[in-house]
Structure formats: C-alpha cells, structure tokens
Amino acid sequence: MRLNDLILLGFSNLWNTKLRTILTTLGVVIGIGALSSMVSFGTGMEKNITETFKENELFTSLHVTPGKIDLEGLSEGDISGLIGSVGSSRTILDDSVLKKIRRIEEVEIAYPEFTFEAKIRLFDKEQEISAAGIPFEMKHYPPFNRIRFGSFFEHDSSAVVLVRWETLKRMKILVEDPEDPVRLNFQEEDQNYIILPPDSILGKPIYLKTAVMDYSSMMLNPMQLLGGNPRLPVSEKTSVFIIGGIFKRESQFSNTQVKGDVILPFRTAKKIPKLGITNIWDAIGSGSDQDGYGSIYVRVKNVENMDGVIKELKEEMGLNVFAIADQLKEIKQGFLILDGILGAIGTIALIVAGLGIVNTMVMSILERTREIGIMKAIGGSEKQIMWIFFVEAGTIGFLGAIFGLILGWLVTVLANQVANTKFLPAGDPAVNFFYFPVWLILGAVAFSIIVSLTAGLYPAIRAAGIDPVKALRHD
Amino acid sequence: MLHFGLILFIIIFFGYNLKRITILQIVVIIQIKDLVKIYRKGEIEISAVDHLSFSVKKGTFLSIVGRSGSGKSTLLNLVGGLDTPTSGSIVFDGKDISGLSRSELAFHRRYRVGMIFQSFNLIYSRNALDNVILAMIFSGISKKDRKERAIRLLKQVGLGDRIFHRPDELSGGETQRVAIARALANDPEVILADEPTGNLDSLTAAEIMDLLIELNQKLGKTVLMITHEQQMAQKISHRVIRLLDGKVVDDIMTDKINEIE
Numbered sequence: 001m002r003l004n005d006l007i008l009l010g011f012s013n014l015w016n017t018k019l020r021t022i023l024t025t026l027g028v029v030i031g032i033g034a035l036s037s038m039v040s041f042g043t044g045m046e047k048n049i050t051e052t053f054k055e056n057e058l059f060t061s062l063h064v065t066p067g068k069i070d071l072e073g074l075s076e077g078d079i080s081g082l083i084g085s086v087g088s089s090r091t092i093l094d095d096s097v098l099k100k101i102r103r104i105e106e107v108e109i110a111y112p113e114f115t116f117e118a119k120i121r122l123f124d125k126e127q128e129i130s131a132a133g134i135p136f137e138m139k140h141y142p143p144f145n146r147i148r149f150g151s152f153f154e155h156d157s158s159a160v161v162l163v164r165w166e167t168l169k170r171m172k173i174l175v176e177d178p179e180d181p182v183r184l185n186f187q188e189e190d191q192n193y194i195i196l197p198p199d200s201i202l203g204k205p206i207y208l209k210t211a212v213m214d215y216s217s218m219m220l221n222p223m224q225l226l227g228g229n230p231r232l233p234v235s236e237k238t239s240v241f242i243i244g245g246i247f248k249r250e251s252q253f254s255n256t257q258v259k260g261d262v263i264l265p266f267r268t269a270k271k272i273p274k275l276g277i278t279n280i281w282d283a284i285g286s287g288s289d290q291d292g293y294g295s296i297y298v299r300v301k302n303v304e305n306m307d308g309v310i311k312e313l314k315e316e317m318g319l320n321v322f323a324i325a326d327q328l329k330e331i332k333q334g335f336l337i338l339d340g341i342l343g344a345i346g347t348i349a350l351i352v353a354g355l356g357i358v359n360t361m362v363m364s365i366l367e368r369t370r371e372i373g374i375m376k377a378i379g380g381s382e383k384q385i386m387w388i389f390f391v392e393a394g395t396i397g398f399l400g401a402i403f404g405l406i407l408g409w410l411v412t413v414l415a416n417q418v419a420n421t422k423f424l425p426a427g428d429p430a431v432n433f434f435y436f437p438v439w440l441i442l443g444a445v446a447f448s449i450i451v452s453l454t455a456g457l458y459p460a461i462r463a464a465g466i467d468p469v470k471a472l473r474h475d
Numbered sequence: 476m477l478h479f480g481l482i483l484f485i486i487i488f489f490g491y492n493l494k495r496i497t498i499l500q501i502v503v504i505i506q507i508k509d510l511v512k513i514y515r516k517g518e519i520e521i522s523a524v525d526h527l528s529f530s531v532k533k534g535t536f537l538s539i540v541g542r543s544g545s546g547k548s549t550l551l552n553l554v555g556g557l558d559t560p561t562s563g564s565i566v567f568d569g570k571d572i573s574g575l576s577r578s579e580l581a582f583h584r585r586y587r588v589g590m591i592f593q594s595f596n597l598i599y600s601r602n603a604l605d606n607v608i609l610a611m612i613f614s615g616i617s618k619k620d621r622k623e624r625a626i627r628l629l630k631q632v633g634l635g636d637r638i639f640h641r642p643d644e645l646s647g648g649e650t651q652r653v654a655i656a657r658a659l660a661n662d663p664e665v666i667l668a669d670e671p672t673g674n675l676d677s678l679t680a681a682e683i684m685d686l687l688i689e690l691n692q693k694l695g696k697t698v699l700m701i702t703h704e705q706q707m708a709q710k711i712s713h714r715v716i717r718l719l720d721g722k723v724v725d726d727i728m729t730d731k732i733n734e735i736e
Contacts, residue, residue: 005612016600374596377557378610378657379585381578468557472596 006384010391017364021396024360027353028400028448029407035346036408036444037415037434042339044412044435049331056143058324060306062298063113064101064313065320066093093293097317101298104312106305111135112293115260116274121207122243123194125171131208132260133269141299143247144263149175149198150245156267160244161206167261168201168246169193175201175246185423198246205240208262210274212237237273249429350448354455357396361389361459365466372463373471382464389463393456394449401448405441412436504664504697505554506530510563510573512549512721523549524560525721531714533664534735536691536698538708541718547701548669550718554699555590555667556583568664585614588665589658593673595650597642603629603653604638610660621660628656632686648679655686659694666690668700684711 014021053059093112101110114133119126138144139152144162153160168175174182174195184193212235241264264272300309306323313319365372375385412434420430512524523546531537539547552558554565556572559580564573572583584590597606604625611621629638632652642650651671658666668687672680688711690696702708708715713732717725 002615005618009612012601370596371598374598375609375613376581377555377584377590377596379581379613379661381581381585381613383578384581384613469552472557472592 006387006391007395009388010395013388013392014395020360020364024356025396025400025403027356028350028397028452029404031346031350031353031451032401032404032444032448033407033411034349035343035447036405036436036440037411038342038346039339039440040408040412040434040436042335042342043437043440044433045338046332046335047435047437048431048433049335050328053325053328057141057299058328059303060108060300061324062300062306062310062313063322063324064093064110064296064298065294065322093296093319097319098293098296100317101296101313104309106301106309108299108301109137109141110296110298111138111266113295113297114266114269114293116210116269116272118262118274119209120167120171120262121209122168122171122201122204123173125173127167127171129167129261131262131264131269133264133266135266143250146248147245148177148248150202150243153244153265156265157271158244158265158268159241160265161208161241162245162247162263163206163243164247164261164263165249170261173201177249180249180429183421183424185425188425201243201246204243206243206262208239208241208272210237210239210272211235212273239272241268350451353400354451357393357452357455358459360396361393361456362462364392365389365459365463368463369466369471369474372466373468373474376466376468377472386460386464389460390453390456393452393460397449397452398445400452401445404448405436405444408444409436502532503530504533504535504568505699506564506566507554508564508566510550510553510565511561512546512553512558513561522721524553526563527721527723528563529716529723529726531697531699532735533697534691534695535714536688536712536731537700538712538715539699539701539718540703540705540708540715545718546721547718549721551590551667551669551699551701554665555588556580557590585610586661587663588667589660589663591651591654591658591666591668591671593670595642595647595654595674597650597653597657599642602639602641603634603645603656606642606653607657607660610657614661625656625660628659629653631659632656646679647675648682651675651679651683652686655683655690659690663696665697665699668698670701670703673703 098110098112101107111134115130117128118131119128121127134144136153136156144152147162148165150162152162165175172191172193174193176182176195176197182195184191247263298309298313300306306325310321310323313321372385375388416433419433424431507530508528510524510527511522514521514523525546527546527550539550541547549558553560554567556575557580560573564571566572567583567587572580575583597603598609601609604622607625607628608621611624616624626635626638629635629652632655634649634652634656637645637649640649642653645653655671666687671687672683675683684707687698687700691698700708700712705715709727709729711731712729713735714729715725715727716723717727
C-alpha cells in the first residue's frame with residue numbers, strides 16, 4: 001500500500017464524518033491558534049528589539065572609558081588607595097588616544113561622547129534634557145542620519161542644533177507629520193498638547209541653560225558657604241541656538257543611550273560653559289585630566305571584528321570597553337523565558353485538543369469495528385490498518401495546524417490593530433508586535449502533527465488489533 | 476540379482492510416489508488434517524471444529540451443509556485465514572497456513588482467498604467501485620490499473636451501469652454482486668462463500684448461484700460454499716460435505732464430480 005493511497009483513504013474517511021472531523025479539528029485549530037499567536041508575540045518583541053539594535057548599528061558599537069580599574073577585585077580597604085592612584089594609573093582619553101583608536105583598521109568611526117545635562121526653553125516651556133555633542137561626520141551614521149524635518153548642521157562649530165521628536169513631545173509639543181499622522185492614545189487624549197507643523201519649529205531659537213561654576217561669588221564671599229545664607233557657588237548660563245532639524249519618530253524599542261535629547265555640533269558643545277562633572281570619573285579625575293573625554297564611542301566595521309578590537313583596546317591600550325550588544329544577550333534571555341511561558345500556555349491548549357483527537361478516534365473505531373473487520377477480511381494487514389488511522393489523526397493535526405495558523409494570524413492582526421490605534425503612545429511609529437518566523441510556522445505544523453499522531457497512536461494500535469471474526473459479527 | 480531387483484523396486488516405488496506427490500500438489504488445493512478449533516466461553520470449552528480431515532481438489536465446487544452451530548462458518552474462517560486453529564493443519568496450495576504469523580495471514584486473505592458473506596459486508600460509506608478498489612489498495616496495485624480492473628470485474632458480475640451507487644442504493648442481489656467482484660479483485664484461487672444467498676429472495680438467489688457456478692466453471696476457481704439449501708447444493712456442486720458438531724458426517728460426490736479435469 002502506497003502512502004498517497006493511505007492519505008487519500010484517510011481523507012475520504014474524514015470526509016465521511018464531516019461534522020465530527022470539523023469539531024475535532026477545531027480543537028486543534030484553537031490550540032495551534034493560541035500557541036502560534038502567543039509565541040509570535042514573544043518573537044515579535046524580540047525581533048523589534050533586535051532590529052532596533054541593527055538599525056542603530058549597536059551590534060558593532062563600543063563605549064570606551066578611561067582606565068582599566070578592576071572594581072570587582074577591590075576590597076573595602078583599597079578604596080582610599082584607588083582614589084589616590086586613579087589620576088596616575090588610568091589612561092586619559094585625549095586626542096592622541098582618539099587618533100590611535102581611529103588608526104585601528106577595523107574601526108569605522110570613533111568620536112568622543114560628550115554629554116551634559118541642561119535645560120532648554122522653547123515657546124515658554126522648559127524641560128530638563130541631556131545634550132550631546134556630535135561630530136559632523138556622524139551625519140551619515142545611524143541614528144543621526146535619521147533627520148525627518150530640516151537638515152543636519154553644517155560644521156562642528158555651527159550654532160544649529162537638532163532635537164528629537166520625543167523631546168518635543170515631553171514638552172507637550174507634537175510635531176505634525178503629514179505622511180504619518182500623530183494619533184493620541186486613550187490616556188493622552190486629555191492632556192494639553194500643542195500640535196505644530198514642523199515649519200513653525202525649524203529655524204526657531206532654542207535657549208540652552210547650563211549650570212556653571214560661579215568662581216566670582218566664591219572668591220568674593222567665601223564665607224557665604226558657611227554663613228546663614230548658604231548657597232552653592234553655581235549659577236546659570238544661557239546660550240541661544242537655532243533648531244536646524246528634527247529627528248524621525250522612534251519606536252519605543254529604540255535604544256536611547258547613544259544620543260542625547262538635543263544634539264549639538266561637537267565644538268559648539270565643548271565651548272558651552274558648564275560644570276565639567278557629568279560622571280563619576282570626571283569627579284574623581286577632574287584634577288589631573290580636565291582635557292580628557294568622558295568616553296569615546298567606537299563603531300567597528302564588521303561584527304566579526306568586534307572581539308579583536310575589544311582585545312586591542314583593552315589589552316594594548318589599557319582602556320575600559322563596554323559592548324552594547326552584550327545587553328542584547330540579557331534581553332534575549334528574558335524573551336526566551338517569555339516565549340517559554342507563552343508557548344506552555346499554547347501547548348496546554350494543544351494537549352487538550354490532542355485528547356479530543358483520542359476521544360474522536362476511539363469513538364470512530366467503535367463505530368467502524370465492522371469496517372475494520374471487512375478491511376481485514378479482504379486482506380488489510382494490521383500495519384496497513386494502523387496506518388489508515390494514523391494518517392487520519394495526522395491529517396486532523398495537519399489541517400488543524402494550517403487553519404490554526406490562519407486563526408492565530410488573524411488574531412494577531414486584530415490585536416496589533418487595537419494595540420497600535422488605542423494603546424501606542426502618541427507619535428510612536430506603528431509597530432508590529434507579532435511576528436511569524438518560518439520556524440514558528442513549520443514548528444507549529446510539525447508540533448501539531450506530532451501531538452495528533454501521538455493522540456492517534458493508541459486508537460490506531462487498538463484498531464489494528466481488532467479480531468476480524470468478532471468484528472464481522474459486530475453491528 | 477536380488478540387490479538389483481531391490482534397487483529397481485525402490486526406484487520404481489519412490490519414483491511412483493514422487494510422481495503421486497507432485498500430482499497431489501497440483502490437484503489438491505486444500506488439505507485439512509486433524510483440524511481442531513476450541514472456543515472458550517468462560518469455563519466451558521466448545522469444539523467448533525473437531526478433528527476434521529478432508530482435502531479439496533482444485534476446481535471443485537464444494538458445498539458445506541449442516542445445522543447452525545455445526546462448525547461450518549468456523550471452518551470457512553479457518554480456511555480463509557481469519558481465524559487460527561487450536562491444533563491440526565490446513566495445507567493450502569502446498570503451504571501450511573495453521574502456523575502463519577498475523578501479517579502472513581493478511582497476505583493469505585489478500586491474495587489466496589476471496590470471501591463472500593451472507594450479510595455482504597461492504598463498506599456502506601463507499602460506492603461499489605470504491606469497495607472493489609479497496610481490496611486492491613491493500614495489494615498495492617496502481618491507481619489506474621485497479622480502477623480499470625474494478626470496472627471490468629463489476630461489468631463481469633453484471634453491474635457495469637451501477638458502479639457509482641453506494642450499497643444502500645443497491646438491491647440485495649446487486650450488493651452481493653459487488654461483494655463477488657471484490658472477492659475476485661486480487662484474483663484468488665479459492666472463493667469462500669458463507670451462505671451467499673441467505674439474505675436473498677429465491678429468484679435473486681438463483682442468479683447469484685449461477686454467478687458462482689460461472690466463476691467455478693469459466694474461471695476455474697475452487698469454491699467452498701456454506702449453504703442451508705441441501706437440495707440446491709446437491710444439484711449444483713461437485714461435492715457436498717455435511718458437518719455435525721464439528722465433524723464430517725457425510726461426504727458425497729455428486730454426478731458432476733467427473734466434470735473436474
């Protein structure tokens with residue numbers, strides 16, 4: 001007996017009991033629908049994050065910080081020694097180090113990361129932000145190449161700055177995008193947003209307020225620090241810039257750590273008077289290397305070069321290196337757990353469907369006892385009869401998987417629609433929360449067939465073992 | 476001289492016997508020897524077939540008669556390989572089938588015998604054509620060949636125009652014709668018929684009987700038929716065996732016996 005004959009026979013047997021077949025298959029359809037839609041949520045989230053990493057080239061990104069101090073190896077008593085030795089032992093991130101990094105063949109780009117806290121004022125609204133100084137050549141690299149309105153600044157000393165769409169949103173300013181209308185979600189509808197066309201923001205002045213060390217007040221009246229009117233020797237300094245461009249809206253999966261809320265030309269940013277302390281290293285090392293950079297951003301040409309470059313920076317140049325991609329590993333691990341939980345729920349549904357198959361098949365065998373007897377009388381072997389029932393079970397599994405995937409897909413399309421229109425924060429670009437990779441589709445089909453065949457195993461063996469003489473007497 | 480004579484005798488004797496054995500193998504299709512089938516019903520043992528021995532020549536139309544419970548159907552099931560004997564042997568075409576494995580028995584049922592039942596035993600959800608085809612699906616005949624053959628067989632039994640009808644759309648006689656076509660599907664040497672006309676009116680029964688005689692005479696099939704109608708059996712068969720309590724009580728060769736080659 002050939003396999004296609006078996007499949008044909010199985011199909012026609014199922015066709016003869018349409019209603020029961022449909023109901024049994026429906027169980028599998030719901031099981032696979034639940035399983036596939038839930039797992040596709042996990043994979044969709046993972047895909048969004050991975051894609052964001054790729055888009056921003058984070059897989060090839062490194063942060064280099066000065067020195068190479070093994071914090072984990074230090075005991076409490078060493079702290080004082082550490083502070084004393086810091087200035088001398090760590091490598092300062094100065095221009096010579098930058099040049100050296102840039103000279104590494106596999107390095108595509110390296111620039112100092114220059115961030116500081118500031119306040120901006122626009123349309124009489126104030127907002128605390130982090131500002132970043134970026135060299136002009138970053139114009140061509142993500143995420144800085146994603147200007148939606150306006151254009152990048154012309155040179156490193158320009159007075160033109162770039163703002164993120166999300167920064168403006170935080171200030172309750174929504175920039176309209178004719179191609180991709182902004183929609184408020186149900187929580188945001190009550191809030192007072194101003195909706196403005198991009199033209200009314202581009203070219204407008206923006207005020208940047210920074211904190212500066214007020215040496216004069218300290219020098220003139222040192223006793224103020226101790227007296228009845230204590231005041232930090234800090235004052236505010238305001239600089240004015242022109243808004244040159246607004247970045248594209250980012251999805252919530254986008255990683256924000258590579259850029260500030262407001263992007264300034266590198267030299268302009270350096271010249272802005274401000275407190276030099278933006279991180280702990282600046283605080284510790286401010287005495288000895290005020291000219292050094294806080295950190296350097298390095299992008300490697302190929303992912304394959306990552307390890308080599310990390311090794312060179314760490315071992316030969318004595319720098320601290322932090323690969324952003326390492327974060328992804330942790331995130332992925334989290335998603336693996338999420339997938340597991342979602343998959344387990346779906347699997348339970350499928351197992352229930354499998355029990356439905358067992359039930360249906362056992363009933364079917366009871367009803368078809370005589371038919372099995374006839375098949376044996378005209379020469380059907382046990383193996384052949386077992387296969388007929390096996391194929392019937394497998395067919396239920398296969399059909400269940402196909403329609404289950406369709407159901408799962410429809411559910412995700414609907415859920416995606418609702419999530420995107422009702423729950424997504426205003427301005428977030430539409431996101432596909434669900435993703436059906438090929439492995440999920442094939443895996444769902446295979447899993448469904450395996451569950452069905454397992455469910456069909458006992459009925460098939462039982463059918464094969466029927467005594468033909470008794471079966472022929474059966475009514 | 477004596478030695479020579481002895482050797483000559485041995486050669487002739489064994490030569491003769493050898494020839495006889497060969498002839499037996501060709502002529503005798505079924506040889507039943509000391510066949511016993513005991514059914515157990517709780518504590519009680521029932522000998523459905525009790526030390527039965529007889530052989531059937533190829534091409535014989537053998538009728539088996541006897542009251543119900545005399546072991547007729549059990550005997551037929553044993554010959555047909557649906558059941559296995561408690562002891563004894565059934566040599567079928569030179570091969571003992573009493574000790575065959577279940578898959579070998581399936582092979583026996585598929586290729587060696589064709590069974591016809593009183594209650595027709597067609598699959599009711601399938602039409603006449605598919606019922607005949609099913610037997611050939613098990614024997615792995617290609618789709619095209621088995622369809623052609625099934626149509627030819629159905630025409631042969633006089634059902635050429637009703638091949639797409641399901642059993643419930645056919646009369647009793649027509650249904651039994653489908654069953655006969657199915658029994659012929661894999662071209663077996665022996666047809667086993669268990670009261671094939673028991674559910675039919677006398678006119679239809681006669682038609683079915685004619686068909687079975689035709690199988691025997693034109694196609695040379697050996698037919699073992701169980702029947703209640705003793706007179707009819709005497710008229711059409713070569714040989715009539717009467718069973719009682721699992722034993723042969725009567726074994727009559729009719730006048731027709733000489734017709735077998």
